[in-house]
Amino acid sequence: MPITEVQVIDSHTGGEPTRVVIDGGPDLGTGSVAQQLEILKQSHDSFRRAVINEPRGTDFLVGALLVTPTSKSCVAGVIFFDNVKFIGMCGHGTIGVVATLAYLGRISCGVHQIETPVGIVSAELHQDGSVSITNVPSFRIAKNVELLIPSVGKIVGDVAWGGNWFYLVDDHPCRLERNNLEQLTDVSWKIRIAINESGFPDVDHIILFAPDAEELNDPEITTKATMCSKNFVLCPGKAYDRSPCGTGTSALLACLASDGVLSEGETMVQKSIIGSHFTGRFLWENKDRGTVIPTITGEAYITAKVNLVFDSRDPFCEGIATE
Secondary structure (H helix, E strand, C coil): CCCEEEEEEEEEEEEEEEEEEEEECCCCEEECCHHHHHHHHHHHHHHHHHHHCCCCCCCCCEEEEEEEECCCEEEEEEECCCCCEEEEECCHHHHHHHHHHCCCCCCCEEEEEECCCCCCEEEEECCCCCCEEEEECCEEEEEEEEEEEEEEEEEEEEEEEEEEEEEEEECCCCCCCCHHHHHHHHHHHHHHHHHHCCCCCCEEEEEEEEHHHHHCCCCHHHCCCEEEEEEECCCCCCCCCCCCCHHHHHHHHHHHHHHHHCCCCEEEEECCCCCEEEEEEEEEEEEECCCEEEEECEEEEEEEEEEEECCCCCCCCCCCCCC
């Protein structure tokens, strides 16, 4: 009976784990990362399930498969996935990939290009180990989308893209506290269903956010940032993001920019529901269209270097289904 091994390096970015597959992935050909993703979707979804789902993984783990980039300017190509599907882009995951490449000795401090299915992103590894990613162009497509949800009430939010599709809500009935995760998850999931049914079927992330009074009272923070926000982010598989969410922060920056709340080059601090931080800023790509280029800065830490063993005799070799 065949037994195969897959080499991975685990890390966490602001508490959110990333599992980077460095060897043992399927042959995806020599096309662009977007084309390699299609092959992975069509022919090797069992690989995604095996790497990310129980009993080897968990519902809040994000996977990152290193692949060969087509652009010679890129140090790596990467395909992200979670327990539900493949993801176009992942901010915390990209920071984790950069930390992993540095741990392997493949990159040093400086600016590096990484090819993702939704485009090339730039990442700078700083001397202190932090990473700044310049994300794909981000924008809002709908403002003040109103939903009426039974047992929740009226919800108003914006639909925006930051590498994934988000519905962002700052007026909601929930306390943004770690001891309130059950209500936050329940309300966010109801919002997810409602926004999908209201004409936005591609939205698969929900963000509840609000100004963070604790950070606003910290002189060390306020001297470096124009505004501070705290969020709860519900991911596609119904797990919450432990990090402040890089693509979600990018989508929020696009909304703040369009509303004139945050100016080009100003810094904001985005805090997650567990208290970890990202900083974000943007440059206009096209002000008339409301398209920004976000830069997100955070830190990742290596937690494990292991071989995953796939034994074909194992009835759960391809993972325990989440649906």
